[in-house]
Amino acid sequence: MKPAPFAYAKARSVEDALRLLREHGEGARLLAGGQSLIATLNMRLSSPAILIDLNEIAALSGIALRDGDVVIGAMTRHAEVQQSDIVASHAPLVAAAMPHVGHAAIRNRGTIGGSIAFADPAAELPACLLALGGRVEIAGATGTRMVAADDYFRGLYETAVGADEVLTAIRLPAATPASRFGFLEFPRRHGDYAMAGLAATARADGASLKDVRLAYFGVGMTPVRARKAEAALAGGDVEAAVTALVSDLDPPDDIQASGAVKRHLAGVLLRRVTAQMDARIESAHDGGKA
Amino acid sequence: MKIVADTPSPLTALDRPNSYIGRAVPRPNLGRLTQGRAQFVSDVTLPRMAHVAYLRSPHAHARIVAIGKSKAEHAKGVIAVVTGADLAKVITPWVGVLSHLKGIKSAPQHAIAVERACWAGEAVCAVVARTRAEAEDACELIDVAYEELPAVTDPETALDPQTPVIHPELGDNLTFERTLDAGEVDKALASSDAVIETTFLFGRHTGVCNEPRAVVADWNAGEERLTVYHGTQAPHMMMNLFAKHLDLEEHQVRVVTRDVGGSFGIKVHTYADEMATVALSKLLRRPVKFVADRIESFVSDIHARDHRVHAKIGVKKDGTITAFVIDDLTGIGPYSVYPRTSGIEANQVVNLTGGPYACPNYRARARVVFQNKNVMCQYRAVGHPIATAVTEGLVDLAANAIAMDPLDIRRKNLYPDDAYPATAASGLRFEKLSHHASLEKIADMMDYKALRAEQERLRKRGIYRGIGFASFIEVTNPSAAFYGVGGARISSQDGATVRLDATGAVFIHSGVTEQGQGAEAVLAQCVASAFGVPIERVRVVTGDTDNVPYGGGTWASRAAGIGGEAAWQAGKALRQNVLAAAASILQAQADALDIVGGIVVDKGTTRERITLDEVARICYFRPDTLPPGFQAELMVTRHYVPRAWPFAFTNGIQASHLEVDTETGFITLLRHWCVEDCGTVINPQLVDEQIRGGIVQGLGAALFEHCLYDERGQMLNGNMADYLVPMAVEMPDMEVGHVVSPTADSELGAKGAGEAGTAGAPACVMNAINDALRPLGAKPLTEMPFTPGRVLAALGRV
Amino acid sequence: MSRQLDIALTVNGERVSERVEPRLNLVDFLRDTLGLTGSHVGCEHGVCGACTVRVNGTIVRGCLMLAVQCDGARVETIEGVSDSGAIADLQEAFTRRNALQCGYCTPGMLLTAQELLARGGLPTREEIREHISGNYCRCTGYHAIVDAIEAVAQQRNGSKA
Known part of the structure; x- marks a missing residue:
């Protein structure tokens, strides 16, 4: 057509x-x-x-470390983000997610701003933004404003960007030595939108995880924070966190999976992503010993 | 062309000097395909060519009350807006029935719906415009008043008295029914130590050819000739049908088929929109092009495999299978597809179930019903994946019931390799199969014992891997028994015309078509070997009804076995003719000469007597120097059709090794094996790649592909983002092996290989999944595709 | 509103100036306007990869980019990379391995493979499969395609060593 x-x-x-x-x-x-x-x-x-x-606006493209944030211009292509040393070092969650965004040719053309503005609830990058507690820079007639990720996603394909506004950049807090992250998704096929996925961040505090942010995707109208599970996880109880998902998430059925399957997968994601974060704590400790 | 792999062949009749039979000769068409120089129908443009777009019914079943076309008629670029009623003045409707499928019935189908649309996606109006975009713009301006009618969508209730009858004149929604009762089923079941009963469900799926269906029709009013550039598998069949329904003589129609972007049985049928495009060309007296877009392909390309099979097997403690019982139900849309009918798939399920096993007791019923969904018809490996999954699924369940190894139960029951000729319970006749040799070979290739040991070790670590097998038979080289006897004008014979060119090169014109399987390479190999020229000197011409012998085209794995044999015979005949000419030039005896490497030599030696270009030069330009009364015949035609056997059955076995993530229900395919017996292997590389491509089509069916419909008859996933085809990451590497049992019906002894992969892959994946999950007490999975959700449900996790 | 726009670009090294509708996508422009029919249309929604072409050196979906966006761009298609000989070894490997059947996906598959191979090194079979995961082939089952790409990677690596 x-x-x-x-x-x-x-x-x-x-x-x-x-x-x-x-x-x-x-x-x-x-x-x-x-x-x-x-x-x-x-x-x-x-x-x-x-x-x-927007493709001719050079100023909208680029990746920089500024004021403790990784700032990614809205028109920065996925492939540039994927290859960026700044992203790899300071926003490793995004680097981990990037190979799962579409396919090579799509990543050469697709942009981070386009993905965040379109806000597909099953897409990886909106969930990463939410998990990192990043901010979205939005330009309008009266100037530029910043919207926190938690306030950004409003509904199915609905965001804080007004009809007369332009999303200009994404700001992600740069990782610190205590930052932990995990990323996993279950698409039917590599590169597809996930049946369910999880982007997570936390701060390592000794052997435990604090400031846990769990951003699920593919399970609702927007990327979804699982706040009760976050609290349970911060309390060190993974199984309690999995149980808490029942009240955190209410995934609707879609073509690839029923809500019940998504709910089940959400629990698996939580266990595995928590293990990723724990493993990274251990490896950080190992690194310290070496 | 460089030979990339050689398989020394112990052939006798084929053992010609410098034979190309059994060698991996690259295909002659690869240069243009790899350099973007091919010509697919979607690439064709002609002077004055217009484009058509079809407005399609959004309703599964609706009366067309009125079609307001004036706004569309005045839209930019529009040449004509044509309704079904308008077009019916140019083209007659058709009914998809065959007389050998006793009792099959269907209703007349129009090129564009007249009065009533019977599935969501049926064309109700055509817009012809300067560009496809403008035609689509105008489609949005057509005002159709529909009166929605109740939609019949569930085959299970299609025959209930309270269900509306889609075509009231037919009396009910039953398209076709077949029953079969062989041996003593009840007695056999009663004497069994275990009887296992289950239901297999197969997801409706479709072909998703990378190049959608495409046709450019050019009615030349000046010469009253219709030329149709058509991505089809059966040019002569389509020539006949275009003529028949457009009130033309066959000789007024030429069908040209150049490169075709994938077919798989999808492109061997009569499509209403393609027939309409051809009729529009005649109506408008100009070329008209139709290329289905992907969205309309999903609701208009034939679907297949939507079957529900209740099935039963009996087994004794010693492993003897006592009986197979099946009850198959399939919904095929509102029309039986023309001209091959939509009864064949169910008929094949009845024919093939239990086919590899020497079990005389077999009862089957198959019912084919109408419904208001897109039409179903024959798609690669017609019926085989269903019959194989039912049979092999039952055999594994039986083995499990008596705690027998899956290979051992097969060893116990497969037709012994020395049992041929044999006749199956369903009546199929087998010339020579090799189930046991194939089974032993695959067990070796995969190192079955080691895999089992590894499986055991990994289970202890919570890693669940499965090994599954599927023995199968495949129908190839069909004689007239397939369609001709039922009254369809579909040629089972095929011809080859071979000509010595004036420079000593050879042309072969063949009635089979190239769909990417490599038919042109096989034809070149046969001719080069039989005639005696280097293969570079052979030029292959296919896909033009004005220029090739009458033939059937490519379907049911017939191109190599039938078209190849015709080419072989034609090459031999041309050799005799050329040797006669050479003999008369050389004053020698023809039978003392041979052609080797493009040179006439003394037979049995390489001593050159005369070159082919010199023979040709004399015959074409100086025939005055030939002896009086001698006429050189440097072009010959030979035809071939299997006569001794209605079909050349092949056989094989596949094995799948996979891992199930029992927490997520995800299945990772680790490796896949196939041992196949297609008789003489003309080109080992092409055979192996047919097998591999076919396997992946079957793996798609097992894991991903499913046309999802709601209860109102709306397809829910009709795009490539939601209908999941197999992509590279999820597919395994595949090892292919061969056992060779040539058919004695032809000199080449080649049988088909195009459908073996698709036939067996879903079954062995199913068995492997169930093998993996068995220690967890999961309910055996028998509903395809095996999605993570279904695996989790079987494990009781959701 | 939807008036036609003038664009100037280079396609396979040739300068091209055309007037196009904004809605015309790149692959239709190449095929219908310029007659470069080697790039194919398989789905028009960015899933199948048959329309893969190179714009300014990187592969893109020809159906998900507008011709008007290519004003000033450098576009390369299978016809161009064939004539330049840039992927002759890859084409030869596809031929030797019969890594295509109907050939409809092949131009897009070759350009996609070339992007991976141009990075150098020896990609694993898994990496090859991942890189071509956006290119649909219904015929081959991918095994032969992976073999052919792997063979070229080894060959190019060997020749550099």
Whole structure:
């Protein structure tokens, strides 16, 4: 199927993009990497009047370490994130998630900002943002604002980004020596959206995990924090955390798995991701001894 | 072309000097395919060519009350908006029945729905425009008033009296029913030490050819000729059908099939939208192109394999299988597909179940019912994966019931290798099979004992691996018994025309088609070997009804066994003719000469007498120098059809080794083996790759593929993100071995190999999963695909 | 609104200037406008990989990029990389190993494989499978494709050593 007709405008700057958004109102859609948007256009599932292309805005692309944050420009391609030394050292959770995002050709074109703005509830990167407690930088007519990940995801494909705003960057708190992370997902096939997945972070405090953040994906309308499980895990009781998932998560059925299967997998994810974090504590200790 | 692997062949009749039989000759078409220089139908453009898009019914069953097309007619780029009623003036409807499937019935199907749409996805109106995009734009402007009708979707209730009848004139929703009762089933079951009964469920799935269906129809009003560029497996069959339904003579129709982007049985049927495209070309007197997009492919390419089989097996403590009993039910959509019918798959299930085993007691019933879903019909390995999974699933359950090793129960019951010819309980006749040799070979290849030991060790560590087997038989080289006897104009014979060119090169024109399986390489090998030229000197022409002998095309694993034999015979005949010409030039005896490496030599030596280009030069340009009365015939045609056996059955066995993550239900395929006996192996590399590709198609069925429908007849996952095909990461490496039992029906002795992989793979994966989970007390899994959710359910974890 | 736009780019080293509708995606532009039919259309929703082409040196889905986005870009297709000889060894390996049947996925598969091989080193079979995991092949079952790519990796590594 071919897309319905639309107009096209290249934004030269963020201001230019904001101006075009205001000018065209509701019929306008921002085009980032296009790896989800163009597919939906090709299926005529959406038919915007105009696409405002962000790909020429060089300022939106790049990865830097700034004020204790890893700052990733919205138009930074997944492949750049995957290859970045800064990300590998300071946002290792994102580095661990990246090979699971689509496939090589998709990662060459898809962008982190596009993924966060589209906010597919089964996607890896929104969950990573949530697990890391990162912030989203959003530009609008009145300037730039920062929204914390916990306030960012509003509903199915709904975020804090307004219709007249542009997501410009993601800020992730840089990992410290005490940072722990875990990532695991269960897609039917490599590169697919997961039936259920978990991105987790914590702070190692001796042999225990503190400040646990568990961000599940593929189990709801948005990436979902499992707060009761977080508390249980911080108390050192993995099985209590697994039990707590019953009240934390209420996954709906989808094409690839029933809610019951997702719920079961969520427990498996928790055990395995906790083991990853524990293992990393041990290896950190081993490193200290060596 | 370089030979990449050689298998020395002990053949006798085929033991020609410099024979290419049994050698891995690369395919002549790979250069264009690897360099982006192929010509698929989707690549074809013609002057004045228009594009058609079809508006498809969103309802599974609905009366078409009115079609408002004026807005669409005035849309940019639109050439015509055509309804079913409009088109019915140009093309007649068809009914998919065959007389040898006793009692099969169906209703007339139109190229575009007239009055009523019977599945979600059936075309209800066509828009022809300058571009496909403009045609799609205009489709959105067509105003169709539907009156929704109750949809029949569940085969289990399709025959209930309270269920609406989809085609009232047929009386009920029963398309076809077959029953069979051989031996003494009840007595055999009564004498058994264990009787195991279960139900197997197979997910409806579809072919997902990488190149969707495509057709460019060009009605030339000036010469009253229709040329159809068609991605099909059966050009002559389609030529016949286009002529028949468009009121033309066959000679007015030419079907051209160049490169085809995957077929697998999907492209051997009559599709309403393709017939409509051809009719639109005639109606509009210009070329019209239709390429199904992926979304419409999912709701219009034939589906297959949606079967529910209640099944029973009896076994004695010594391992003797006493009886097989099956009751198969399948829903095939609202029409039996034309012209091969949608009764064949169930018929094959009845024919093939229990087929590898020397068990005389067999009872079967198969019922085929109408429903308001997309149509089902024959897809790679028609019926085989179902029959094999039912049979092999039962055999493993029986083995488990009497605590016997799965290979031992097979050793006990498979037809002995010296039992042939044999006739199965279902009536199938086997010329020569090799179940036991195949079984012993696979056990060696996989080191079965070591794998079992490893399995035991790993279980103690909580790692659950499974080993599963599936013995199978495969129908290949079909004679007229398949379709011809039922009245279908589908050729079972095939022809080859071979011509010596003026420079000593050889052309072969064949009625079989190249779908990527390598038919062109096999034809070249046969001709080069039989005639005696280097294979580089052979040019293969296929896929053009104006230019090749009448033939059946490619389906049911017939191209090498039937088309190859015709090519072999034609090559031999041309050799005789060329030697006669050479003899008359040389004043020698023809039978004292031979052709080796493109040179006429003294037989049994390499002593050159005359080159082929010199023979050709004299025959074509200086025939005046030949003896009076001698006429050189440098082009010959030979045909072949199997006569002694209705089908050349092949056999084999597959094994799967996999690991089940018992916490997540995920299955990791570790390795897969297949030993297959397709008779003479003409090209070992091509055979192995047919097997491997077929296996993965079967693995897709086992683990991933499923056309999901809701109760209202809407397909829920009709796109490639949601319908899961096998991709590289999840697929295992596969080892292929061979046992060779040539058929005596042909000189080559080659049988087919195209469906063996698909036939056996789902069954052995199922058995391997159940083998892995057995110590955990899981309920045996018998419903495909084996999703993590189903595995978890079997383990009682969800 | 949806007026046509002028674009100028290089395709396989040739300068190309065309006027296109914004909705025209890259692979349709290559196939229908330029007649470069070696890139194929398999799903139009970014799953099958048959439309894989190179833009500015990296592989992309030709169905998930618009032709208007390629203004100023350097696009390479199977036709171009075949004529330059850049992947001759890979094409030869696919041929020797019969790592294709119908050939419809092959142009996309070759370009995808080349991106992996261009990184150098000796990828494992698992890494090869992962890298081509976005390219659908219905015919081969992938085994032969993995063999062919592995063979070229070894060959290129050997020749460098």
